[in-house]
Amino acid sequence: MPKLRLVFMGTPDFAVPSLRALVEAGHEVACVYSQPPRPAGRGQQVQKSPVHRFAEEHGIPVRTPKSLRNAEAQAEFADLKADAAVVAAYGLILPQPILDAPRLGCLNVHGSLLPRWRGAAPIQRSLLAGDAETGITIMQMDIGLDTGAMLLKDSVPITGATTASTLHDDLAAMGARLIVEALDGLAAGRLTAVPQPDDGVTYAAKLTREDGRLDWTRDAAYVERQVRALTPWPGCWFDIKGERIKVLKAEPAPEARRATPGTLLDDRLTIACADGAVRLTLVQRPGKAPVDGAAFLRGFALPVGTVLENAACSAGN
Structure with a gap:
């Protein structure tokens, strides 16, 4: 297996297993690029990214430019004389001079x-859409948004128990395995990149906090997927009596009776949707600990039959 001189470009937890795998495979990681340290957490302390911290712990130089569009940053990158750059959830656009600098190009x-779910939030969007499977694509990057030719793919099923957190971890581990395989194959001349098909292109738009608002006028199956897809970020919620209630877990309630969307159906926090109902099994009031639905209702006076506000009504107010 040829040992390569690499640049690694990544920021969040998702990217750490790939960087670790490259180090353990014996490649020389000449430099790591990551997003600059930013305020995070309840105290808004300035924190280095997970990739930044891993690199420092392993003695790898780290650069945190705010942009790669200027000539100085591009010259510094080219001076690293890398065989390849590996990019995993980095967060900056790579201009053409960066893409062209490594001998074997930039691999994402x-x-x-691909081509399903190009863009910023592919894990969450695949869950929200009810896809039967998703996976990892190792791609030879070009100037487009996730449009480059593909080197390797592998898939994982999405089940009724899959959450954004479990899928994130499964895909991060899969990506670590595949990037090592892809670099080996590319360096040895065994792998040829295949263009993405024109059919089946979808875009995984960036998530906002508003995406987490639960809309009872949607089907119950969608609302349940929403909770699995958007926990922990951006989080799911509904408003009632001036409080924003976080919903951390939910389950289908196929036995529930039909009612106006948003109707509280029982003392276990089962809510009617457009088609069916969902039971909110773990919720959290502001400043309180998470509790199950029944415990929430014991501490929050909400009679059965109450109709909760839905997103459509709220948007119109």
Whole structure:
């Protein structure tokens, strides 16, 4: 297996297993690029990214430019004389001079089966859409948004128990395995990049906090997927009596009676949706600990039959 001189470009937890795998495979990681340290957490303390911290712990130099569009940053990158750059959830656009600098180009570890779910939030969007499977694509990057030719793919099923957190971890581990395979194959001349098909292109738009608002006028199956897809970020919620209630877990309630969407159906926090109902099994009031639905209702006076506000009504207010 040829040992390569690499640049690694990544920021969040998702990227750490790939960087670790490259180090353990014996490649020389000449430099790591990551997003600059930013305020995070309840105290808004300035924190280095997970990739930044891993690199420092392993004695790898770290650069945190705010942009790669200027000539100085591009010259510094080219001076590293890398065989390849590996990019995993980095967060900056790579201009053409960066893409062209490494001998074998820039390879991206992307969390979907391209061309489905190009863009910023492929893990969450695949869950929200009810896809039967997703996976990892190792892609030879070009100037487009996740449009480059593909080197390797592998898939994982999405089940009724899959959450954004479990899928994130499965795909991060899969990406780590595939990027090592892809670099070996590319360096040895065994792998040829295949263009993405024109059919099946979808875009995984960036998530906002508003995406987490639960809309009872949607089907119950969608609302339940929403909770699995958007926990922990951006989080799911509904408003009632001036409080924003976080919903951490939910389950289908196929036995529930039909009612106006948003109707509280029982003392276990089962809510009617457009088609069916969902039971909110773990919720959290502001400043309180998470509790199950029944415990929430014991501490929050909400009679059965109450109709909760839905997103459509709220948007119109």
